[in-house]
Amino acid sequence: MAQAPRAPTAVALLALPLAVSLLFPGMARAEATxxxxxxxDLGTFATQLRAVHPKPFAHVAEARFDSALHALEARVPDLSDAGVCVGVMRLAAMLEDGHTLALPTSRAMGFGQVIPVRLAAFDDGLAVVAAAPAYARYAGARVVRIGAVTAEEALRRAREISSGDNEMTRLDRAPFFLTMPRVL
Incomplete structure (x- = not known):
């Protein structure tokens, strides 16, 4: 009497990760590296912040900063490089010091792409206050949405990554980040 063939599913599921790791050992190593x-880099940022800044924790509890730093470190595998950079911007903004900031400038990570408009926040919302010639027709327009979120929500998120001594400084700086697709 012939036996019914065994389902190879479990064996295949176990063999697949092994085959991938044997065929592409550099992928896992590159991700780990x-x-x-x-x-x-995050450790160096925190170390240098403590060594160079005269009072890094004047406006935020050191434990709160360290907790946010460790949370970002834990999320590194799940974030893009640009996402980690935005996380560093958020850490710097936590200090509430307008002279301590992280600016995304890496063209390799896509930060060189900027929408050629200048935005400003007003009491009644976000508006385009200047634009490159090709976008001049948008000057003076009110911004209603940025991607899938309202302009108000986008501005709130941008303020979270904008360093400043006070809310007005953050409100002045935040609209610039809304013109950077990689930050959004």
Missing amino acids: RDRLWRE
Whole structure:
């Protein structure tokens, strides 16, 4: 009497990760190296902040900053490089110091792409106050949405990553980040 063939599903599921790791060992190593390097960079950021800044925790509890730093370190594998950079911007903004900021400038990470308009926040909302010649027709227009979120929500998120001594400084700086698709 012949036996029914065994379902190879479990064996295949176990063999697939092994085959991938044997065929592409550099992929896992590259991801681990990337994550390690980002964590080293985050550690250096925190160390240098403490060494150079005269009063880094004048406006935020050191434990709160460290908790946010460790949370970002833990999320590194799940974030794009641009996402980690935005996380560093958020850490710098937590300090509430207009002279301590992280600006995304890496063209390799896509931060060189900027929508050629200047936005400003007003009491009645966000507006285009200047634009490159090709976008001049938008000057004076009110911004209603940015991507899938309202302009108000986008501005709130941008304020979270904008360094400033006070709300007016953050409100002045935040609209610039709304013109950077990689930050959004």
